Amino acid sequence: MATQPNLAAAAPIKHTVPREQFEYTWPLPPRHRPDLPEYTAGSLSAYLATAPLDEVDIADPIYWENDCHWTYFKRLRDEAPIHFTHHNSNRHRGYWSVTRWADIMAVDTNHQVFSSDAHLGGITLFDMDQDFIMPMFIAMDQPKHDVQRKAVNPIVSGSNLAAFEELIRSRTQEVLDGLPRGEVFDWVDRVSIELTSRMLATLFDFPQEHRRKLTYWSDIATADPEVPGNLQKEERQAVLMGMLQEFMGLWNARVNDPEPKGDLISMLAHNPATRDMPPMEFMGNLVLLIVGGNDTTRNSISGGLKFLNDNPAEYAKLRANPELIESMVSEIIRYQTPLAHMRRTALEDTILGGQHIAKGDKIIMWYVSGNRDERAIENPDAFIIDRPRARQHMSFGFGIHRCVGNRLAELQLKILWEEIMKRFDNIEVVEAPERVPSAFVKGYKSLMVRIPA
Amino acid sequence: MAKITYVAHDGASTTVDVADGVSLMEGALQNGISGIDGDCGGNAACATCHVYVAEGWGDRTGSISELEEAMLDLADGRQANSRLACQIKASADLDGLVLNMPETQH
Numbered sequence: 001m002a003t004q005p006n007l008a009a010a011a012p013i014k015h016t017v018p019r020e021q022f023e024y025t026w027p028l029p030p031r032h033r034p035d036l037p038e039y040t041a042g043s044l045s046a047y048l049a050t051a052p053l054d055e056v057d058i059a060d061p062i063y064w065e066n067d068c069h070w071t072y073f074k075r076l077r078d079e080a081p082i083h084f085t086h087h088n089s090n091r092h093r094g095y096w097s098v099t100r101w102a103d104i105m106a107v108d109t110n111h112q113v114f115s116s117d118a119h120l121g122g123i124t125l126f127d128m129d130q131d132f133i134m135p136m137f138i139a140m141d142q143p144k145h146d147v148q149r150k151a152v153n154p155i156v157s158g159s160n161l162a163a164f165e166e167l168i169r170s171r172t173q174e175v176l177d178g179l180p181r182g183e184v185f186d187w188v189d190r191v192s193i194e195l196t197s198r199m200l201a202t203l204f205d206f207p208q209e210h211r212r213k214l215t216y217w218s219d220i221a222t223a224d225p226e227v228p229g230n231l232q233k234e235e236r237q238a239v240l241m242g243m244l245q246e247f248m249g250l251w252n253a254r255v256n257d258p259e260p261k262g263d264l265i266s267m268l269a270h271n272p273a274t275r276d277m278p279p280m281e282f283m284g285n286l287v288l289l290i291v292g293g294n295d296t297t298r299n300s301i302s303g304g305l306k307f308l309n310d311n312p313a314e315y316a317k318l319r320a321n322p323e324l325i326e327s328m329v330s331e332i333i334r335y336q337t338p339l340a341h342m343r344r345t346a347l348e349d350t351i352l353g354g355q356h357i358a359k360g361d362k363i364i365m366w367y368v369s370g371n372r373d374e375r376a377i378e379n380p381d382a383f384i385i386d387r388p389r390a391r392q393h394m395s396f397g398f399g400i401h402r403c404v405g406n407r408l409a410e411l412q413l414k415i416l417w418e419e420i421m422k423r424f425d426n427i428e429v430v431e432a433p434e435r436v437p438s439a440f441v442k443g444y445k446s447l448m449v450r451i452p453a
Numbered sequence: 454m455a456k457i458t459y460v461a462h463d464g465a466s467t468t469v470d471v472a473d474g475v476s477l478m479e480g481a482l483q484n485g486i487s488g489i490d491g492d493c494g495g496n497a498a499c500a501t502c503h504v505y506v507a508e509g510w511g512d513r514t515g516s517i518s519e520l521e522e523a524m525l526d527l528a529d530g531r532q533a534n535s536r537l538a539c540q541i542k543a544s545a546d547l548d549g550l551v552l553n554m555p556e557t558q559h
Contacts, residue, residue, distance in 0.1 A: 109498045109520055142523070149527060157529045159558025376494075389482070391492045391501075398498035400523050407559050 014084040016362045017093040029090045032092040041066040048072040056090040061437035078149040082353040095362040099369040100183035101376035108398040114344035134284030167444035182453030192301040205263035217243045218294040221287045244283045260279040296338040297409045299443030303336035307383045328385035334393030340368040370394045455547040461488045462556045471543035478502035478539035488554040495539040500524040501558040502538040507551040530555040
C-alpha cells in the first residue's frame with residue numbers, strides 16, 4: 001500500500017509554543033548545530049551562505065562569537081524578511097525574526113499589539129527564568145512602564161547632562177593619560193570598562209572604589225549560563241540576590257532623606273511610582289539600569305576603535321577633521337549595534353509583512369540587521385564617519401521603550417574621542433578581538449591595542 | 454509652500470521655506486537647522502524633533518496620534534503646545550508658523 005503523505009507532519013510549524021504547553025527544563029536540551037568538522041568564522045560563514053534558512057538557529061552564540069551572522073541576516077532580509085525559526089524550538093519555543101528596517105519600526109512602534117511584559121517572557125529571545133522573573137520598566141507595558149521610566153528620566157535629561165560634562169571630561173583625561181605607550185594592553189579593560197563603570201557609579205552614587213562590582217553584575221546579568229566558564233543558573237541568581245542586598249543598603253540609607261538626592265537610587269526610593277517596588281522589581285530595574293548604562297556604551301567605545309583600525313581612510317579623515325566626531329559617534333553606535341535585538345510577544349493575532357502572527361508568538365526585532373538594511377540606509381555595510389543623517393540608526397530602538405540614556409551615551413563617546421584625538425595620533429589594534437558569545441549583547445571581551453611610543 | 458520660523462532655545466531664529474507635504478522635521482534637517490535631530494526619520498518614534506507650536510496655530514497643525522502622544526508624554530519639557538515636527542506637514546495654511554525648540558532633544 002502506498003504511504004499516504006502526512007499533511008500534518010509536513011506543514012511547517014510557524015508559531016511559538018505557548019508557555020503553558022512548554023516544559024521549561026534546566027539545563028536546556030542540547031542544541032542542534034551544523035554538521036561541520038570545525039567551527040571557525042570561515043566555516044560558519046560558508047555554512048550560513050547556503051544553509052536552508054529553516055535549519056539555522058541564529059540564537060546560537062557560536063555565530064556571534066565568530067562574528068558571522070551577517071550573511072544569514074542579509075539572506076533573511078532578501079528572501080524571508082519575517083521568518084519563523086522552529087529549529088531548536090525545544091530550547092526557545094520558536095521565534096519570528098524581523099530583519100528589515102521598516103518591519104522593525106512597525107513592531108517597535110506598536111506597543112499595543114507587541115508586548116514587552118516580563119511575565120510573557122520579556123525583551124530577550126530567551127524567556128526570563130520562569131522561577132526568577134525580574135520585572136523592570138523596559139519589560140513592562142503601559143501604563144506602569146511610563147510612570148517608572150519617568151521616575152529615572154530626569155537623570156539623563158539635557159540639563160542634567162550639561163552638569164555631567166565636566167566630570168566626564170576630567171575622568172576621560174585621567175584614564176587616557178594613564179595609558180602605557182609602546183606596549184600592548186587591553187582597551188576593553190583599561191578604557192571601555194573603566195570609563196563606563198565610573199560613570200555608572202556616579203549615576204547610582206555607588207562607592208567609586210567598588211565600581212568594578214557594577215561591571216561584574218552587568219556581565220553576570222546578561223551572561224549565558226550555558227556557555228562554559230560562565231556561572232551556572234543558580235549561581236547567577238545568587239550573585240544577583242547579593243547585588244540586591246547591597247543596593248538595599250543604599251536604598252535604606254537614602255529613603256528617609258528629607259529631599260531626594262540626584263542619584264538613581266534616591267530617585268527610585270522617593271518617587272511614588274517606584275518607592276513601593278517589591279524586591280524582584282527593584283532588582284529588575286537595577287539590572288536594566290546597570291546593563292543599559294554599562295554594556296552598551298562599553299562595547300561602542302571598543303567598537304569605534306576597531307572600526308577606525310579596519311577603515312584607515314576613515315581614521316585619516318578623522319585626524320584631518322576632528323569636527324567629524326559628532327557624526328562619527330552616531331555611525332559607531334549604528335555600526336556596533338551593541339544590543340543585537342529586542343524581543344516582543346504578540347498580544348493578539350495580527351499580520352506582519354504578510355505573515356500571520358498568532359497571539360503569544362515571540363517576535364525578535366534584529367536591530368543588527370535593520371541597521372544594515374539596504375532599503376533604508378545607503379551603502380550600509382560601510383563605516384563612514386561623515387555619513388549624512390548618521391543619527392538615523394536603530395541601535396537605541398524606537399517607540400516608548402527607546403533607550404532613555406541615549407544622549408548620555410553619545411556624550412561619553414564624544415568626549416572620549418575629543419580627548420583621544422588631542423593626545424594620540426594613532427592607536428593600533430594589534431590582534432582580532434575576543435567577542436562576547438551572545439545573540440543579545442553584541443560586544444567584546446578584549447581588544448588588544450598599542451599606542452606607539 | 455510655507456515660511457516656517459524655527460526658534461532655538463537660545464532665541465536664535467531661522468526662517469525657511471518648506472515645500473508642501475514635507476514634514477517640518479524634514480524642513481529643519483534639509484536646511485541644516487540645529488536643535489532638531491529627527492533620529493527616527495519621521496515616524497513619531499523617538500521624540501527628537503520636539504517643538505512648541507506658537508499660540509493660535511494649534512488648529513491648523515493637525516491632530517496628535519496615539520503614538521505621538523505616547524512619545525511626547527515621555528519627552529523632557531512637555532507642554533500643552535508640544536508637537537513632534539515630523540507629524541506636521543507643510544502647506545499654505547501654515548505659512549508664517551513659528552516653532553520654538555526645547556533646550557535639548559532626548
